[in-house]
Amino acid sequence: xxxxYLLTPGPTPVPPxxxxxxxxxxxxxxTSEFGAIFKDVSxxxxxxxRTQNDVFIxxxxxxxxxxxxxxxxxxxxxxxxxxxxxNFGDRWIKICEVYGVIVHSISVEWGKAVSSIEIExxxxxxxxxxxxxxxxxxxxxxxxxDIKAIGEVVSKTxxxxxxDAISGLVGQEFHMDDWKVDVTVSxxxxxxxxxxxxxxxxxxxxxxxxxxxxxLPKFYFDYKKYKKSLITSxxxxxxxxxxxxxxxxxxxxxxxxxxxxxxxxxxLLAKASRAGMKAIGLELFAENPCDVVTSAKVPEDIGxxxxxxxxxKYGVSIAGGQGAVKGKIIRFAHMGYIGKxxxxxxxxxxxxxxxxxxxxxxxxxxxxxxxxxxxxx
Numbered sequence: 001x002x003x004x005y006l007l008t009p010g011p012t013p014v015p016p017x018x019x020x021x022x023x024x025x026x027x028x029x030x031t032s033e034f035g036a037i038f039k040d041v042s043x044x045x046x047x048x049x050r051t052q053n054d055v056f057i058x059x060x061x062x063x064x065x066x067x068x069x070x071x072x073x074x075x076x077x078x079x080x081x082x083x084x085x086x087n088f089g090d091r092w093i094k095i096c097e098v099y100g101v102i103v104h105s106i107s108v109e110w111g112k113a114v115s116s117i118e119i120e121x122x123x124x125x126x127x128x129x130x131x132x133x134x135x136x137x138x139x140x141x142x143x144x145x146d147i148k149a150i151g152e153v154v155s156k157t158x159x160x161x162x163x164d165a166i167s168g169l170v171g172q173e174f175h176m177d178d179w180k181v182d183v184t185v186s187x188x189x190x191x192x193x194x195x196x197x198x199x200x201x202x203x204x205x206x207x208x209x210x211x212x213x214x215x216l217p218k219f220y221f222d223y224k225k226y227k228k229s230l231i232t233s234x235x236x237x238x239x240x241x242x243x244x245x246x247x248x249x250x251x252x253x254x255x256x257x258x259x260x261x262x263x264x265x266x267x268l269l270a271k272a273s274r275a276g277m278k279a280i281g282l283e284l285f286a287e288n289p290c291d292v293v294t295s296a297k298v299p300e301d302i303g304x305x306x307x308x309x310x311x312x313k314y315g316v317s318i319a320g321g322q323g324a325v326k327g328k329i330i331r332f333a334h335m336g337y338i339g340k341x342x343x344x345x346x347x348x349x350x351x352x353x354x355x356x357x358x359x360x361x362x363x364x365x366x367x368x369x370x371x372x373x374x375x376x377x
Contacts (some may be wrong), residue, residue: 002315007346009139009167009293009319011189011196012336014246017253018193021246029241035233037248042230044251045200048169048192048259049184051176055202056226059240062166062187065199067095068221069162069183073131073207075215076100081122081132081159083114083150087140087322088164092133099216104129110141110325111295113288116149123157130210131160131183137168140322142286142295142331144172151180160207166190166199170254171266171292171335182207188243191262191292193250193336197240266291269334269343272373276347277332279369280354280361285329292335293319302357303327309356314349340374 006013027034038057045055058065070092074080076099082092083106096103104126106118114134123129132154137144147163154161160182165174169184170191176184181204188198203211203223211223225236254262273294274284285295298306304327307320319331332346347366354361 004315004317005342005345007316007318007333007338007342009190009331009333009335010187012191012193012333012338013342014195015193015250015253015337018246018250021249022195022242024242024245026241027245029239030234034241034244037245038235039233041244041248041251042233044248044255045202047255048251049176049186049200049202050174050178050259051184051202053176053202053204054227054230055200056223056230057235057239057244058199058201058221058226059197059235059237060199061189061196062164062185062199063091064221065185065187065201066091066164066166068201068218068223069133069185070095070099070101071216071218071221072214072223073160073162073183073210074099074101075213077102078130079104079126079128081106081119081126081129083119083132083134083145084108085112085114085135085141085143085145086110086138088138088166089114089135092135092164096133111143111285111287113143113145114150116146116153119150120153123153123159129157129159131162133162134164136163136165136174137172137290137292139167139293139331141325142284142289142293144168144288144290147174147181148179154182155180160204160210162207167292167335168290170259170262172290173263176202177204188247191335192247193253194247195243197243198247263291266335268374268377269338269340270294271377272340272343272370273332273334275369275373276343276366279365280351285325293331293333295329295331297328298330299359300328302354302359303329305357306330306350306353309353310349314352316346316349318346318350344370
């Protein structure tokens with residue numbers, strides 16, 4: 001019998017306390033009982049997002065709420081900027097193009113972060129731009145983008161800033177209101193320590209002005225419907241009731257630990273993971289690494305085998321590279337319910353797999369490096 005360790009950047013492990021809430025008898029979603037839970041969750045989401053704005057809960061993956069942040073803000077022919085540093089930044093471009101939105105793309109080399117200075121230049125050159133779309137933590141590369149700096153730039157224009165914080169929210173320090181972010185989207189299966197199926201979106205009053213003007217087709221993801229339903233602590237359509245009940249427990253755990261301490265925990269695990277990679281000669285891939293996932297370069301002759309052997313032989317699931325970096329990098333997550341012991345197990349098994357594949361290393365070096373960071377911090 002094999003025990004499994006989930007060190008992927010989504011889905012992430014679910015705590016027993018949260019999983020057990022999903023096992024409770026189902027309740028009807030048009031009742032005062034569910035309404036009280038929904039109201040508590042809605043307020044708790046504001047705490048996590050660091051916002052005074054309403055946070056809408058939708059039933060979808062993160063990509064669904066990314067699409068909603070396009071169809072609710074824009075009309076066909078509108079101009080936007082997409083600042084992308086990886087696979088998920090590129091997804092903004094694909095969604096916009098499907099709906100006939102004109103995209104001014106700022107694309108940086110994978111492994112690098114987007115530049116607020118470059119965004120400022122493109123904004124000045126294209127005064128009709130209505131929105132700037134970008135990513136907080138780009139999990140395909142392990143990069144974090146400077147959303148605070150980007151928010152300062154965009155706030156001085158008529159455009160709104162839309163941020164994909166699907167992987168970064170909870171694990172990486174983020175302040176929606178203070179950083180002048182107009183739209184933040186996120187999902188349940190990463191830092192929130194929950195199964196996939198829920199997505200979240202918060203909008204500033206500035207963004208709501210675009211909602212009122214938008215002419216792109218929408219029905220299920222119509223923000224006006226969600227705003228109207230929020231008044232009565234409901235969703236416009238049938239929600240995944242058990243997931244929302246479990247989300248209440250996840251938010252309770254986050255608040256009890258405090259969001260600041262969650263950020264500090266992820267920061268420590270990120271520091272330890274970087275040290276572990278370097279100790280066995282694996283070069284970090286991201287120039288500006290985030291706190292929720294560590295990416296490192298691996299030899300291309302074995303890169304495609306590492307993830308499969310780790311999972312099938314040792315029960316440790318990590319992520320490989322996507323798109324242009326498939327087979328060239330590995331990605332270790334350290335967000336949500338992933339803890340110190342999980343990281344130690346992951347690196348110990350990674351060493352054995354690398355050794356088995358002919359990579360030269362001294363067994364125990366990465367584990368020792370991780371231990372040093374954990375002990376001294």
